[in-house]
Amino acid sequence: xxxxxxxxxxxxxxxxxxxxxxxxxxxxxxxxxxxxxxxxxxxxxxxxxxxxxxxxxxxxxxxxxxxxxxxx
Ligand SMILES: [Zn+2]
Numbered sequence: 358x359x360x361x362x363x364x365x366x367x368x369x370x371x372x373x374x375x376x377x378x379x380x381x382x383x384x385x386x387x388x389x390x391x392x393x394x395x396x397x398x399x400x401x402x403x404x405x406x407x408x409x410x411x412x413x414x415x416x417x418x419x420x421x422x423x424x425x426x427x428x429x
Pocket of ligand 1: 381382383384385386413414415416417
């Protein structure tokens with residue numbers, strides 16, 4: 358089965374660190390090693406396209422679901 362990863366949040370909802378690829382797009386943790394590409398976060402301000410590749414920590418490699426349950 359091919360697990361579908363959720364789309365990252367829109368670019369305007371990301372912190373600067375997340376937008377810069379320095380923090381996990383799902384939990385905001387600082388990325389040091391083992392970061393994985395999480396997809397493209399999409400956004401636009403007027404005519405300026407903000408689409409950018411974002412990254413996730415290893416816990417959230419497949420999206421926010423499983424790892425967030427574990428953190429509780
Ligand atoms: Zn994370």
